[in-house]
Amino acid sequence: MSEAFPRHVLCVLSSGLALSEMERIASGFGGFVLDREYSEAEPDPRMPEAFEASMAAASFDEADWAAVESHGTVGYLLSMPMMRELAFDTSRRLLAVTAALLRSGATAVKNESSGITHGRDRWLSLADRAAGAKEEDLADALVTAWVKRPIYDGQVLYSCGMHLLGAPEVQIEIGAEPPTKDELPELVEHLDTLAIYLLTDPRAAEIEDGAGFRMTEDAPRWLLRTGPCDRYDEDDLFFNPYGYARLTHAR
Structure with missing residues (x-):
């Protein structure tokens, strides 16, 4: 078995949520940091194409596409490299982070480590499901999310x-x-x-x-x-x- 450790790289778009605030919100859930090298307080013209390639069509509505088109900030949040026994719980907490960011001004989120995105409503619904779920229901929510x-x-x-x-x-x-x-x-x-x-x-x-x-x-x-x-x-x-x-x- 490889000795590589997976990690989440979460791309977060916003039009008013500052990078420092993204980092503050994420840090409150433990173990997530802002990648200061690649995060920028300016739009990235590649984002519409990148989100489209990440299965956006499955759950995006017009407001979600507009949010991607009009974003002004691109933040990248990183988990720590995850040992196998910590990965499931880390992914559970990151889904809660995603919901907290969207409720605080973030407008679109995709995961660079699996190439998947969801519309705002789908992200929030999955986070709500996971928050009260146990065992198989929690696993199902996390599989759907990530x-x-x-x-x-x-x-x-x-x-x-x-x-x-x-x-x-x-x-x-x-x-x-x-x-x-x-x-x-x-x-x-x-x-x-x-x-x-x-x-x-x-x-x-x-x-x-x-x-x-x-x-x-x-x-x-x-x-x-x-x-x-x-x-x-x-x-x-x-x-x-x-x-x-x-x-x-x-x-």
């Missing part, structure tokens, strides 16, 4: 962001034909079921390559294939030191 999925590489649907929760990326082998709109929801549900399993079931720590896996007791049997992260270099923010767990059809 994990970009599904991504298709021509053979496999996969995630990016499970490293921020201390777990392998989840994948499902589907072959060379891209999924149809009708097929996609069920495949994403499979990815999410596997993700929640990896985060909440003690047996997940003992997964072996080739193990059987069922979504429910009476569901078809899959095989779990495991392996190291081979999509990104170790110094890439997307790199997952815990590798991947891939669902393949049992034949």
Whole structure:
């Protein structure tokens, strides 16, 4: 296993929230600092394209797009490099930070470490869900918040962001034909079921390559294939030191 430690890099846009105030709000949750080298109190013309590439279309409304277009400040908040056992709680706290920033004048937020964003209302809804949630419900909120999925590489649907929760990326082998709109929801549900399993079931720590896996007791049997992260270099923010767990059809 790689010795790399994942970290959150959160891009925060605003039109009136000062960088010093961003840092003050984040520091109140413990372990988050402002990257002073890259944060700037001026607009960045690359932001509309960057947010669009981060799945903004899934939850942005007109006000969210306007906020990105009209921003005047770009702040980058960093978590500490996260040991595996601390990643889940760090991600929980950072979701609370995100909500606090949005309620204090920030206008748009995206995660550079998984390439995902949400509209303001979705961020706040996820933070509210996580604040009162336990176990599987909390895991589901954090996966939705921080994990970009599904991504298709021509053979496999996969995630990016499970490293921020201390777990392998989840994948499902589907072959060379891209999924149809009708097929996609069920495949994403499979990815999410596997993700929640990896985060909440003690047996997940003992997964072996080739193990059987069922979504429910009476569901078809899959095989779990495991392996190291081979999509990104170790110094890439997307790199997952815990590798991947891939669902393949049992034949």
